[in-house]
Amino acid sequence: MNTDRLVQLxxxxxxxxxxxxxxxxxxxxxxxxxxSGLPDGATLPSPGDRLVFTTDSFVVHPLEFxxxxxGHLAVHGTVNDLSxxxxxxxxxxxxxxxxxxxxxxxxxxxxDSVRExxxxxxxxxxxxxxxxxxxxxxxxxxxxxxxxxxxxTGFVLGQERICEGDCVLINGTLGDHGMAVMSARQNMDFVKxxxxxxxxxxxxxxxxxxxxxxxxFMRDPxxxxxxAVLNEIVEGREIGILLKERDLPLAPAxxxxxxxxxxxxxxxxxxxxxxxxxxxxxxxAILKRWQALPNGEGAVCLGTVTRDKGRxxxxxxxxxxxxxxxxxxxxLPRIC
Amino acid sequence: MNTDRLVQLxxxxxxxxxxxxxxxxxxxxxxxxxxSGLPDGATLPSPGDRLVFTTDSFVVHPLEFxxxxxGHLAVHGTVNDLSxxxxxxxxxxxxxxxxxxxxxxxxxxxxDSVRExxxxxxxxxxxxxxxxxxxxxxxxxxxxxxxxxxxxTGFVLGQERICEGDCVLINGTLGDHGMAVMSARQNMDFVKxxxxxxxxxxxxxxxxxxxxxxxxFMRDPxxxxxxAVLNEIVEGREIGILLKERDLPLAPAxxxxxxxxxxxxxxxxxxxxxxxxxxxxxxxAILKRWQALPNGEGAVCLGTVTRDKGRxxxxxxxxxxxxxxxxxxxxLPRIC
Numbered sequence: 001m002n003t004d005r006l007v008q009l010x011x012x013x014x015x016x017x018x019x020x021x022x023x024x025x026x027x028x029x030x031x032x033x034x035x036s037g038l039p040d041g042a043t044l045p046s047p048g049d050r051l052v053f054t055t056d057s058f059v060v061h062p063l064e065f066x067x068x069x070x071g072h073l074a075v076h077g078t079v080n081d082l083s084x085x086x087x088x089x090x091x092x093x094x095x096x097x098x099x100x101x102x103x104x105x106x107x108x109x110x111x112d113s114v115r116e117x118x119x120x121x122x123x124x125x126x127x128x129x130x131x132x133x134x135x136x137x138x139x140x141x142x143x144x145x146x147x148x149x150x151x152x153t154g155f156v157l158g159q160e161r162i163c164e165g166d167c168v169l170i171n172g173t174l175g176d177h178g179m180a181v182m183s184a185r186q187n188m189d190f191v192k193x194x195x196x197x198x199x200x201x202x203x204x205x206x207x208x209x210x211x212x213x214x215x216x217f218m219r220d221p222x223x224x225x226x227x228a229v230l231n232e233i234v235e236g237r238e239i240g241i242l243l244k245e246r247d248l249p250l251a252p253a254x255x256x257x258x259x260x261x262x263x264x265x266x267x268x269x270x271x272x273x274x275x276x277x278x279x280x281x282x283x284x285a286i287l288k289r290w291q292a293l294p295n296g297e298g299a300v301c302l303g304t305v306t307r308d309k310g311r312x313x314x315x316x317x318x319x320x321x322x323x324x325x326x327x328x329x330x331x332l333p334r335i336c
Numbered sequence: 337m338n339t340d341r342l343v344q345l346x347x348x349x350x351x352x353x354x355x356x357x358x359x360x361x362x363x364x365x366x367x368x369x370x371x372s373g374l375p376d377g378a379t380l381p382s383p384g385d386r387l388v389f390t391t392d393s394f395v396v397h398p399l400e401f402x403x404x405x406x407g408h409l410a411v412h413g414t415v416n417d418l419s420x421x422x423x424x425x426x427x428x429x430x431x432x433x434x435x436x437x438x439x440x441x442x443x444x445x446x447x448d449s450v451r452e453x454x455x456x457x458x459x460x461x462x463x464x465x466x467x468x469x470x471x472x473x474x475x476x477x478x479x480x481x482x483x484x485x486x487x488x489t490g491f492v493l494g495q496e497r498i499c500e501g502d503c504v505l506i507n508g509t510l511g512d513h514g515m516a517v518m519s520a521r522q523n524m525d526f527v528k529x530x531x532x533x534x535x536x537x538x539x540x541x542x543x544x545x546x547x548x549x550x551x552x553f554m555r556d557p558x559x560x561x562x563x564a565v566l567n568e569i570v571e572g573r574e575i576g577i578l579l580k581e582r583d584l585p586l587a588p589a590x591x592x593x594x595x596x597x598x599x600x601x602x603x604x605x606x607x608x609x610x611x612x613x614x615x616x617x618x619x620x621a622i623l624k625r626w627q628a629l630p631n632g633e634g635a636v637c638l639g640t641v642t643r644d645k646g647r648x649x650x651x652x653x654x655x656x657x658x659x660x661x662x663x664x665x666x667x668l669p670r671i672c
Contacts, residue, residue, distance in 0.1 A: 012670075014559025014605070015663035019568070034389075037495070040555060041390030041421040043487055047383065053370075054377030055429035055482055059467045081376040093391035093482045097433070127482075129392045133670060137395075137475040144465075146391055146429045146482030151379055159373070219376060223350025232355070269350070327351040334348075334469060 005104040012098070012132025025107060026128060029115045030094070034126040042126035044091055050151035052087030054078060057144040061334040063110065065184040067177070067196030070143055071113030073271055073336055076198050077222065078147040079121045083205040084218040084274060086157050087149025089121060094128040094145055099138035110141065121200045123147070152205075154212045159233050161216040166305040167283035168241060169276045171204055171290055172197060172298035173249045174226055175268025178335050179257040182268075186261075194254040199272030199295050207289050207296075208276065215286075216277040220270070222336055224327050226302070227266040229275055230312045231326045240308030243324065245316045249300050266314075267327035269335045277305070341440040348434070348468025361443060362464060365451045366430070370462040378462035380427055386487035388423030390414060393480040397670040399446065401520040403513070403532030406479055407449030409607055409672055412534050413558065414483040415457045419541040420554040420610060422493050423485025425457060430464040430481055435474035446477065457536045459483070488541075490548045495569050497552040502641040503619035504566070504577060505612045507540055507626055508533060508634035509585045511561055511604025514671050515593040518604075522597075530590040535608030535631050543625050543632075544612065551622075552613040556606070558672055560663050562638070563602040565611055566648045567662045576644030579660065581652045585636050602650075603663035605671045613641070 010017045022038065034042030056077045063070045075092065082089040094114060098107070118125055179194040201220065208215050221229045230241050243266075250258075250265055258265045272295055278286055283301060290296030306313075312324040346353045358374065370378030392413045399406045411428065418425040430450060434443070454461055515530040537556065544551050557565045566577050579602075586594075586601055594601045608631055614622055619637060626632030642649075648660040 009669045012559075013663065013668055014561075014564050014671075015603075018559070019662075039421055040417040041388045041423060041483070041485070043421060043423075044387040044389055046386050050382050051380040051484070052377045053380055053427060053429065053484060054463050055431045055480070056465045057431045057433050057467045057480060059433060059469050059473075085375055085377040085379065087377060087379075091389060093389065095391045095393045095480050095482075097393050097395060097478055127390050129480075131393045131395045131670075133395050133475065133478075136472055139469065139473040142433055142469075142478070144391070144393060144431050144480040144482075146431075146463075146480075147377070148387070148389060148484065149377070223348075223354070225350075228350055267351075326355075327349065332349055333345045334467075335350075 071110040075117035082149035086155035178268030197272035243303035391482040407446040411453035418485035422491035514604030533608035579639035
């Protein structure tokens with residue numbers, strides 16, 4: 001017998017049940033800071049410097065997968081977006097769209113994960129919102145987080161600053177999140193299947209801060225994977241990128257699932273990875289520093305910037321060359 | 337024949353079609369400011385003072401209704417949340433969750449409304465996100481906006497500052513948004529039906545700024561209406577609120593639809609209204625100032641703060657008294 005309490009439409013109506021949901025599920029987890037008293041908005045101390053502002057909605061299916069759940073993604077995704085823009089993440093908003101009939105037990109697990117991930121990243125959930133939609137108008141829960149960070153001074157980041165000879169670094173294996181979600185979705189039952197890399201890259205960004213202008217640009221390869229990020233950067237420009245298949249960091253389980261499903265791991269999403277472009281001179285020092293940090297152990301140089309106008313090319317293990325194209329995307333909906 | 341282009345799942349996959357959607361629909365409307373170049377996050381100038389931060393998701397059904405659409409709500413709702421917290425709205429994020437099969441023509445209309453409303457409010461859409469979910473996992477489009485405002489100095493706002501004898505002001509008629517949406521949902525066909533009050537209250541807030549501590553607290557009566565706001569304020573406290581039915585500002589069409597549907601207009605949502613608690617001394621001056629401003633013409637004193645512990649009471653036109661309770665909420669899902 002299922003005795004789980006379920007979310008009702010009335011939990012979103014703005015009346016007594018809405019307040020009950022907020023008071024039972026939100027306040028105990030997030031009510032110590034600006035959210036206490038449930039104001040319409042949070043008042044935050046003066047940041048004193050430039051801000052970084054970002055938003056992301058999370059619609060991942062299934063909600064829970066090896067390595068994490070939608071709650072982890074909602075924190076890490078936004079923390080990472082702030083980080084790659086050269087920001088120090090500080091405050092998050094948390095907005096839930098819940099489908100009628102959703103189990104409170106799962107909601108609690110997800111909100112616990114939000115709380116844990118936010119604590120680990122040192123960010124405060126400052127404000128929030130909860131809506132409920134009827135059955136068949138959602139899929140369990142969708143979460144939006146917006147984030148505010150303080151702009152770290154010293155960084156001079158911009159795609160246009162990338163030039164020939166620069167190195168393309170990544171902090172670990174490719175596409176683990178995408179393949180973990182796909183294997184959960186397909187009910188693939190592995191003893192050792194792919195595990196999502198969901199995690200924060202903020203410490204890795206803070207660690208390269210002092211290299212200043214030698215760091216050209218950073219981005220996290222989420223939807224569309226590394227291939228989407230790299231193609232976007234070279235499109236319409238005089239530069240290209242050369243990857244070596246031999247050097248691609250791939251977890252064995254991720255490689256196996258990608259092969260089974262016919263998905264190029266370069267098209268698969270990561271949720272705890274950082275692609276960084278920097279001058280050749282500082283690349284070894286950055287890699288060394290990253291390799292000593294959590295979530296940086298697997299850092300490698302993925303490729304180099306070439307004069308191959310607008311093209312991302314991979315040198316295969318057999319010595320051939322193939323074009324790395326942009327995924328059209330329909331293969332991997334709702335991956336984050 | 338319907339020749340409208342429709343959103344496909346692939347528009348959310350992070351590949352070529354995602355970029356096409358962003359470049360065709362988002363960049364032309366919002367790409368002049370921090371969104372140009374589509375960074376992962378926007379870098380904003382130093383605000384120099386305390387911030388106000390808020391978020392709201394909009395799931396209104398239907399998406400278009402007399403007086404506005406979900407795009408207007410997404411701007412006004414967040415601008416108003418910032419305003420009632422004593423903030424000057426500056427930047428918005430814009431996150432879309434679109435259902436597969438949604439018509440691009442409707443998307444364009446909604447985004448035009450976002451743009452127009454943001455321009456009218458003087459706020460910048462600084463960052464955004466777009467996701468696509470499959471048919472039956474959404475309902476057309478859901479929109480989240482988070483907002484950042486600058487805290488206006490001088491205000492000392494807090495529910496706990498409200499005391500006996502204070503006046504409860506509102507800038508216009510009650511529940512028009514709720515009744516406009518309900519009549520659209522029920523396909524009620526009126527010559528002169530209710531029209532949503534969706535609009536910004538930021539100028540009304542700026543206009544009372546100089547009254548400083550005489551202004552005790554502000555809130556916008558959205559989901560749950562005026563009844564939810566007032567009950568939340570008095571709950572567990574030594575104070576109560578007395579309303580006079582005779583003084584309730586009600587548009588005739590809103591009153592008629594509320595009666596037809598058996599809904600208490602005090603439970604119906606507004607999206608352009610501001611409830612303000614202030615000392616008796618400054619109430620006439622605030623009303624006078626509001627009445628000279630757009631969206632303030634209909635400003636009235638709705639009631640007074642009493643010693644009636646925790647109770648919101650209405651004196652009826654026939655001289656009786658009835659308790660104004662909190663809506664349970666199931667009557668009016670997806671009103672905003």
